Amino acid sequence: xxxxxxxxxxxxxxxxxxxxxxxxxxxxxxxxxxxxxxxxxxxxxxxxxxxxxxxxxxxxxxxxxxxxxxxxxxxxxxxxxxxxxxxxxxxxxxxxxxxxxxxxxxxxxxxxxxxxxxxxxxxxxxxxxxxxxxxxxxxxxxxxxxxxxxxxxxxxxxxxxxxxxxxxxxxxxxxxxxxxxxxxxxxxxxxxxxxxxxxxxxxxxxxxxxxxxxxxxxxxxxxxxxxxxxxxxxxxxxxxxxxxxxxxxxxxxxxxxxxxxxxxxxxxxxxxxxxxxxxxxxxxxxxxxxxxxxxxxxxxxxxxxxxxxxxxxxxxxxxxxxxxxxxxxxxxxxxxxx
Numbered sequence: 001x002x003x004x005x006x007x008x009x010x011x012x013x014x015x016x017x018x019x020x021x022x023x024x025x026x027x028x029x030x031x032x033x034x035x036x037x038x039x040x041x042x043x044x045x046x047x048x049x050x051x052x053x054x055x056x057x058x059x060x061x062x063x064x065x066x067x068x069x070x071x072x073x074x075x076x077x078x079x080x081x082x083x084x085x086x087x088x089x090x091x092x093x094x095x096x097x098x099x100x101x102x103x104x105x106x107x108x109x110x111x112x113x114x115x116x117x118x119x120x121x122x123x124x125x126x127x128x129x130x131x132x133x134x135x136x137x138x139x140x141x142x143x144x145x146x147x148x149x150x151x152x153x154x155x156x157x158x159x160x161x162x163x164x165x166x167x168x169x170x171x172x173x174x175x176x177x178x179x180x181x182x183x184x185x186x187x188x189x190x191x192x193x194x195x196x197x198x199x200x201x202x203x204x205x206x207x208x209x210x211x212x213x214x215x216x217x218x219x220x221x222x223x224x225x226x227x228x229x230x231x232x233x234x235x236x237x238x239x240x241x242x243x244x245x246x247x248x249x250x251x252x253x254x255x256x257x258x259x260x261x262x263x264x265x266x267x268x269x270x271x272x273x274x275x276x277x278x279x280x281x282x283x284x285x286x287x288x289x290x291x292x293x294x295x296x297x298x299x300x301x302x303x304x305x306x307x308x309x310x311x312x313x314x315x316x317x318x319x320x321x322x323x324x325x326x327x328x329x330x331x332x333x334x335x336x337x338x
Contacts, residue, residue, distance in 0.1 A: 071298030075122065079292035079302035082117050082124040086288045087306055090128070091316050094283060094308055107266040110286060111237045111258075112222070114329060121295035125329045128288050131305070132281030133237025134225035135245060137206065138199045141231060142167040142177075148223060148245035151254075154216070162212055169195040169209050181210040200226050202321070218327060227285045227307070227320070234281040235272040236261070248275035284308045287321070291329045301325040 089108045092098050109115065110130040117124040135148060146163035150156050161179045168180035174197060176182040183194035189210055196205065203224050207217040223242045233242050235257065243254035253273055261269035272278050285307045292300050305321035 067296065068298075071294055071296040072300065073298075074120075074296055075292045075294035075298030075300035076302070078120060078122045078124060078294055079290040079300045081119055082126050082290035082292060083288050083302050083304050085117070085119075086126060086128055086290070087304075087317055090286060090306075091308060094310060096310055109266040110283075111261060111266070111269075112239055113262050117290075123293045125291040125293075126288070127290075127329055128286055129222070129239075130234065130237035130281050130283065131225045131227040131285035131287065132230070132234040132279055132283075133239065133242065134223055134228070134287075135233060135242055136226060136228045136230055137166060137203065137224050138170055138226055139229055139231045144231070144245050144247070147247075148220075148241060149216075151241040151244040151251060152219060152223070162209070162216075165195075165209050165211060166206070169197075169205075170199055172197050186210055202226060221327075222287075225285075225287075227305070228279070230279040232277055232279050234279045236267070236269060237281060243273070246276040246278075249273055284310075285320075289325060289329060299328075301328055 086108060090110075093107055108128055110128045111133060112127055112129040115126040115128075117126045135144065137145070140148075142163040145166055146159045149159035149162055154162070164177050164180035168176055168182055174182050174195075176185060181195065186194040191210070193208070195210075196208070200206070203221055203226060204217070206212055206220055206224070207214045209217075223239050223245075232246060235243060238258075240251070240254045240258045243249055243257065244251040257270060257273050264270070285305065287303065287305045289301065289303045292298075292302070294300075301324065303321065303323050303325040304319060307318045307320060309316055309318060
Protein backbone atom coordinates (compact mmCIF):
# COMPACT_ATOMS: atom_id res chain seq x y z
CA UNK A 1 0.00 0.00 0.00
CA UNK A 2 1.38 3.31 -0.93
CA UNK A 3 2.80 5.35 1.87
CA UNK A 4 1.57 8.91 2.21
CA UNK A 5 4.26 11.67 1.94
CA UNK A 6 4.51 14.12 4.77
CA UNK A 7 2.61 17.25 4.16
CA UNK A 8 4.38 20.62 3.97
CA UNK A 9 3.31 23.29 6.39
CA UNK A 10 3.64 26.00 3.67
CA UNK A 11 0.50 27.25 2.14
CA UNK A 12 0.46 28.44 -1.43
CA UNK A 13 0.91 31.91 -0.25
CA UNK A 14 3.80 30.87 1.97
CA UNK A 15 5.45 29.01 -0.88
CA UNK A 16 5.12 32.04 -3.13
CA UNK A 17 6.61 34.30 -0.48
CA UNK A 18 9.51 31.88 -0.02
CA UNK A 19 10.30 31.93 -3.69
CA UNK A 20 10.14 35.73 -3.75
CA UNK A 21 12.59 35.91 -0.81
CA UNK A 22 15.14 33.81 -2.68
CA UNK A 23 14.72 35.92 -5.78
CA UNK A 24 15.13 39.16 -3.77
CA UNK A 25 18.42 37.98 -2.32
CA UNK A 26 19.83 37.14 -5.76
CA UNK A 27 18.68 40.46 -7.20
CA UNK A 28 20.23 42.43 -4.37
CA UNK A 29 23.53 40.61 -4.93
CA UNK A 30 23.45 41.48 -8.59
CA UNK A 31 22.59 45.12 -7.79
CA UNK A 32 25.54 45.31 -5.38
CA UNK A 33 27.84 43.93 -8.06
CA UNK A 34 26.51 46.45 -10.55
CA UNK A 35 27.05 49.27 -8.02
CA UNK A 36 30.66 48.21 -7.40
CA UNK A 37 31.28 48.07 -11.14
CA UNK A 38 29.76 51.54 -11.55
CA UNK A 39 32.02 52.97 -8.81
CA UNK A 40 35.06 51.37 -10.46
CA UNK A 41 34.09 52.87 -13.82
CA UNK A 42 33.65 56.27 -12.22
CA UNK A 43 37.08 56.05 -10.57
CA UNK A 44 38.63 55.04 -13.87
CA UNK A 45 36.94 58.00 -15.55
CA UNK A 46 38.23 60.32 -12.83
CA UNK A 47 41.74 58.91 -13.24
CA UNK A 48 41.62 59.28 -17.01
CA UNK A 49 40.33 62.84 -16.59
CA UNK A 50 43.22 63.68 -14.29
CA UNK A 51 45.71 62.22 -16.75
CA UNK A 52 44.13 64.16 -19.58
CA UNK A 53 44.13 67.38 -17.54
CA UNK A 54 47.80 66.91 -16.64
CA UNK A 55 48.64 66.25 -20.29
CA UNK A 56 46.73 69.33 -21.44
CA UNK A 57 48.38 71.45 -18.74
CA UNK A 58 51.82 70.24 -19.77
CA UNK A 59 50.96 70.87 -23.41
CA UNK A 60 49.79 74.39 -22.62
CA UNK A 61 52.92 75.06 -20.56
CA UNK A 62 55.13 73.83 -23.38
CA UNK A 63 53.16 75.90 -25.88
CA UNK A 64 53.59 79.02 -23.73
CA UNK A 65 57.31 78.31 -23.30
CA UNK A 66 57.70 77.84 -27.04
CA UNK A 67 55.82 81.08 -27.69
CA UNK A 68 58.07 82.90 -25.21
CA UNK A 69 61.23 81.48 -26.80
CA UNK A 70 60.03 82.54 -30.24
CA UNK A 71 59.10 86.01 -28.97
CA UNK A 72 62.50 86.39 -27.28
CA UNK A 73 64.34 85.30 -30.44
CA UNK A 74 62.27 87.71 -32.54
CA UNK A 75 62.97 90.68 -30.28
CA UNK A 76 66.69 89.86 -30.06
CA UNK A 77 66.95 89.64 -33.86
CA UNK A 78 65.01 92.91 -34.16
CA UNK A 79 67.34 94.69 -31.72
CA UNK A 80 70.40 93.47 -33.59
CA UNK A 81 68.89 94.54 -36.91
CA UNK A 82 68.41 98.04 -35.46
CA UNK A 83 72.00 98.16 -34.22
CA UNK A 84 73.31 97.13 -37.63
CA UNK A 85 71.07 99.68 -39.34
CA UNK A 86 72.42 102.39 -37.02
CA UNK A 87 76.02 101.37 -37.80
CA UNK A 88 75.25 101.59 -41.51
CA UNK A 89 73.76 105.08 -41.07
CA UNK A 90 76.76 106.25 -39.05
CA UNK A 91 79.12 105.03 -41.76
CA UNK A 92 77.11 106.81 -44.45
CA UNK A 93 77.02 110.01 -42.40
CA UNK A 94 80.74 110.01 -41.60
CA UNK A 95 83.21 112.07 -43.68
CA UNK A 96 83.59 110.34 -47.04
CA UNK A 97 80.25 108.55 -46.67
CA UNK A 98 77.48 108.57 -49.23
CA UNK A 99 75.02 110.71 -47.26
CA UNK A 100 72.92 112.87 -49.60
CA UNK A 101 71.87 116.44 -48.93
CA UNK A 102 68.32 115.29 -48.34
CA UNK A 103 69.46 112.70 -45.81
CA UNK A 104 71.57 115.33 -44.06
CA UNK A 105 68.38 116.99 -42.88
CA UNK A 106 67.49 113.81 -41.02
CA UNK A 107 70.85 112.72 -39.61
CA UNK A 108 70.80 110.02 -36.98
CA UNK A 109 71.06 111.84 -33.61
CA UNK A 110 74.19 110.89 -31.66
CA UNK A 111 73.37 112.74 -28.44
CA UNK A 112 71.38 110.01 -26.72
CA UNK A 113 67.90 111.12 -27.75
CA UNK A 114 65.54 108.32 -28.75
CA UNK A 115 64.53 107.35 -32.26
CA UNK A 116 61.54 105.13 -32.96
CA UNK A 117 62.44 102.58 -35.64
CA UNK A 118 59.95 100.09 -37.10
CA UNK A 119 60.81 96.85 -38.82
CA UNK A 120 59.20 93.46 -39.38
CA UNK A 121 56.09 94.20 -37.37
CA UNK A 122 58.10 95.31 -34.32
CA UNK A 123 59.16 98.62 -32.83
CA UNK A 124 62.62 99.60 -31.59
CA UNK A 125 63.61 102.49 -29.34
CA UNK A 126 67.07 103.38 -30.59
CA UNK A 127 69.64 105.57 -28.84
CA UNK A 128 73.05 106.52 -30.22
CA UNK A 129 75.64 108.50 -28.26
CA UNK A 130 79.03 109.65 -29.50
CA UNK A 131 81.70 108.49 -27.03
CA UNK A 132 83.06 112.05 -27.05
CA UNK A 133 79.96 112.98 -25.07
CA UNK A 134 81.19 110.85 -22.15
CA UNK A 135 83.89 111.35 -19.52
CA UNK A 136 86.92 109.08 -19.94
CA UNK A 137 87.49 107.37 -16.58
CA UNK A 138 91.21 107.01 -17.33
CA UNK A 139 91.93 110.71 -17.79
CA UNK A 140 89.16 112.67 -16.04
CA UNK A 141 90.28 114.38 -12.84
CA UNK A 142 88.89 112.98 -9.55
CA UNK A 143 87.05 116.22 -8.73
CA UNK A 144 85.15 115.99 -12.03
CA UNK A 145 84.33 112.32 -11.40
CA UNK A 146 83.02 113.35 -7.98
CA UNK A 147 80.82 116.02 -9.56
CA UNK A 148 79.50 113.42 -12.02
CA UNK A 149 78.51 111.09 -9.19
CA UNK A 150 76.89 113.97 -7.32
CA UNK A 151 74.94 115.00 -10.45
CA UNK A 152 73.68 111.39 -10.60
CA UNK A 153 72.24 111.70 -7.10
CA UNK A 154 75.03 110.20 -4.99
CA UNK A 155 75.55 111.97 -1.65
CA UNK A 156 78.30 114.60 -1.88
CA UNK A 157 80.77 113.11 0.62
CA UNK A 158 80.37 109.63 -0.81
CA UNK A 159 80.84 111.01 -4.33
CA UNK A 160 84.18 112.45 -3.26
CA UNK A 161 85.29 109.15 -1.69
CA UNK A 162 84.30 107.05 -4.71
CA UNK A 163 86.03 109.45 -7.09
CA UNK A 164 89.27 109.16 -5.08
CA UNK A 165 88.98 105.37 -5.14
CA UNK A 166 88.45 105.36 -8.92
CA UNK A 167 91.62 107.43 -9.30
CA UNK A 168 93.56 105.06 -7.00
CA UNK A 169 92.28 102.07 -8.94
CA UNK A 170 93.74 103.37 -12.22
CA UNK A 171 97.01 104.97 -11.05
CA UNK A 172 100.27 102.99 -11.12
CA UNK A 173 101.31 103.47 -7.49
CA UNK A 174 100.18 101.75 -4.32
CA UNK A 175 99.91 104.91 -2.23
CA UNK A 176 96.35 105.79 -1.26
CA UNK A 177 95.32 109.39 -1.77
CA UNK A 178 93.10 111.16 0.76
CA UNK A 179 89.79 109.23 1.00
CA UNK A 180 91.08 106.79 -1.63
CA UNK A 181 91.84 103.06 -1.41
CA UNK A 182 94.80 100.89 -2.31
CA UNK A 183 95.65 97.25 -1.58
CA UNK A 184 95.59 97.68 2.20
CA UNK A 185 92.03 99.04 2.19
CA UNK A 186 90.83 96.28 -0.16
CA UNK A 187 92.26 93.59 2.15
CA UNK A 188 90.70 95.30 5.18
CA UNK A 189 87.34 95.11 3.40
CA UNK A 190 87.76 91.34 3.04
CA UNK A 191 88.37 91.37 -0.72
CA UNK A 192 90.77 88.93 -2.33
CA UNK A 193 91.91 91.48 -4.91
CA UNK A 194 93.24 95.00 -4.91
CA UNK A 195 93.15 97.97 -7.25
CA UNK A 196 94.32 97.39 -10.81
CA UNK A 197 96.98 100.12 -10.67
CA UNK A 198 96.67 100.40 -14.44
CA UNK A 199 94.27 102.12 -16.84
CA UNK A 200 90.72 100.83 -17.12
CA UNK A 201 90.26 98.66 -20.18
CA UNK A 202 86.47 98.74 -19.99
CA UNK A 203 83.79 100.66 -18.14
CA UNK A 204 82.69 97.32 -16.65
CA UNK A 205 85.76 97.43 -14.39
CA UNK A 206 84.18 100.22 -12.35
CA UNK A 207 82.30 97.48 -10.52
CA UNK A 208 85.63 96.32 -9.03
CA UNK A 209 86.32 99.66 -7.31
CA UNK A 210 85.99 99.38 -3.54
CA UNK A 211 82.56 100.56 -2.40
CA UNK A 212 81.16 101.11 -5.89
CA UNK A 213 78.13 98.84 -6.29
CA UNK A 214 77.27 97.00 -9.48
CA UNK A 215 74.06 99.03 -9.71
CA UNK A 216 75.95 102.32 -9.56
CA UNK A 217 78.51 101.01 -12.07
CA UNK A 218 75.64 100.23 -14.44
CA UNK A 219 74.21 103.72 -13.97
CA UNK A 220 77.60 105.24 -14.79
CA UNK A 221 77.79 103.52 -18.19
CA UNK A 222 75.83 106.13 -20.20
CA UNK A 223 78.15 108.90 -18.96
CA UNK A 224 81.61 107.27 -18.99
CA UNK A 225 83.98 105.74 -21.51
CA UNK A 226 87.53 104.49 -22.05
CA UNK A 227 87.59 105.36 -25.75
CA UNK A 228 88.46 109.06 -25.99
CA UNK A 229 91.42 109.84 -23.74
CA UNK A 230 89.91 113.27 -23.08
CA UNK A 231 89.29 114.76 -19.67
CA UNK A 232 86.21 116.63 -20.86
CA UNK A 233 83.29 116.16 -23.27
CA UNK A 234 81.89 117.46 -26.53
CA UNK A 235 78.71 119.35 -25.51
CA UNK A 236 76.99 118.41 -28.75
CA UNK A 237 76.71 114.81 -27.49
CA UNK A 238 77.02 114.92 -23.67
CA UNK A 239 74.32 114.03 -21.16
CA UNK A 240 73.08 116.45 -18.52
CA UNK A 241 75.09 114.62 -15.85
CA UNK A 242 78.33 114.69 -17.84
CA UNK A 243 77.96 118.40 -18.56
CA UNK A 244 77.08 119.22 -14.96
CA UNK A 245 80.27 117.46 -13.84
CA UNK A 246 82.45 120.06 -15.58
CA UNK A 247 83.86 123.03 -13.60
CA UNK A 248 81.97 126.30 -13.80
CA UNK A 249 78.87 124.63 -15.23
CA UNK A 250 75.80 124.43 -13.04
CA UNK A 251 73.27 121.63 -13.18
CA UNK A 252 70.40 123.91 -14.27
CA UNK A 253 72.53 125.31 -17.08
CA UNK A 254 73.23 121.79 -18.28
CA UNK A 255 69.53 120.87 -18.14
CA UNK A 256 68.49 123.92 -20.17
CA UNK A 257 71.24 123.37 -22.74
CA UNK A 258 70.31 119.71 -23.31
CA UNK A 259 66.61 120.58 -23.50
CA UNK A 260 67.29 123.16 -26.21
CA UNK A 261 69.64 120.81 -28.04
CA UNK A 262 67.05 118.01 -28.02
CA UNK A 263 64.49 120.34 -29.60
CA UNK A 264 66.87 121.11 -32.50
CA UNK A 265 67.78 118.96 -35.53
CA UNK A 266 70.96 116.92 -35.02
CA UNK A 267 74.05 119.09 -35.42
CA UNK A 268 72.06 122.33 -35.32
CA UNK A 269 71.74 122.83 -31.57
CA UNK A 270 72.69 125.81 -29.41
CA UNK A 271 76.22 127.08 -28.85
CA UNK A 272 78.23 125.40 -26.10
CA UNK A 273 77.73 126.81 -22.59
CA UNK A 274 80.38 129.25 -21.51
CA UNK A 275 82.73 128.84 -18.58
CA UNK A 276 84.26 125.43 -19.27
CA UNK A 277 86.63 123.70 -21.69
CA UNK A 278 85.18 121.21 -24.14
CA UNK A 279 86.40 118.56 -26.53
CA UNK A 280 85.59 118.21 -30.23
CA UNK A 281 84.49 114.78 -31.37
CA UNK A 282 86.38 112.94 -34.12
CA UNK A 283 83.08 111.14 -34.78
CA UNK A 284 84.58 107.68 -34.75
CA UNK A 285 83.25 105.88 -31.64
CA UNK A 286 79.61 105.39 -30.65
CA UNK A 287 77.47 103.48 -28.20
CA UNK A 288 74.26 102.17 -29.76
CA UNK A 289 71.42 100.91 -27.58
CA UNK A 290 68.37 99.26 -29.12
CA UNK A 291 65.31 98.27 -27.07
CA UNK A 292 63.24 96.02 -29.33
CA UNK A 293 59.56 95.23 -28.79
CA UNK A 294 58.82 92.24 -31.04
CA UNK A 295 55.49 91.52 -32.76
CA UNK A 296 54.72 88.75 -30.24
CA UNK A 297 55.45 90.69 -27.08
CA UNK A 298 59.15 89.91 -26.58
CA UNK A 299 61.48 92.65 -25.31
CA UNK A 300 65.25 92.65 -25.75
CA UNK A 301 67.88 95.37 -25.22
CA UNK A 302 71.13 95.16 -27.18
CA UNK A 303 74.02 97.53 -26.46
CA UNK A 304 77.04 97.86 -28.74
CA UNK A 305 80.05 100.16 -28.76
CA UNK A 306 81.59 100.51 -32.21
CA UNK A 307 84.57 102.36 -33.66
CA UNK A 308 84.45 103.37 -37.30
CA UNK A 309 87.43 102.59 -39.51
CA UNK A 310 87.09 105.12 -42.30
CA UNK A 311 90.19 104.06 -44.20
CA UNK A 312 89.36 100.37 -44.30
CA UNK A 313 86.71 99.57 -46.95
CA UNK A 314 86.86 95.85 -46.12
CA UNK A 315 86.26 96.26 -42.39
CA UNK A 316 84.66 99.68 -41.89
CA UNK A 317 84.09 99.28 -38.14
CA UNK A 318 85.20 97.37 -35.04
CA UNK A 319 82.93 96.21 -32.23
CA UNK A 320 84.33 96.93 -28.77
CA UNK A 321 81.26 96.04 -26.71
CA UNK A 322 78.37 93.69 -27.55
CA UNK A 323 76.10 92.83 -24.65
CA UNK A 324 72.53 92.39 -23.52
CA UNK A 325 71.77 95.44 -21.44
CA UNK A 326 69.72 95.12 -18.23
CA UNK A 327 68.75 98.79 -18.54
CA UNK A 328 65.74 99.74 -20.63
CA UNK A 329 65.55 103.03 -22.42
CA UNK A 330 63.06 105.60 -21.14
CA UNK A 331 60.03 106.70 -23.14
CA UNK A 332 60.87 110.39 -23.31
CA UNK A 333 62.73 112.45 -25.86
CA UNK A 334 61.68 110.54 -28.95
CA UNK A 335 62.06 111.96 -32.44
CA UNK A 336 60.60 110.76 -35.70
CA UNK A 337 62.39 108.03 -37.61
CA UNK A 338 65.28 109.42 -39.66
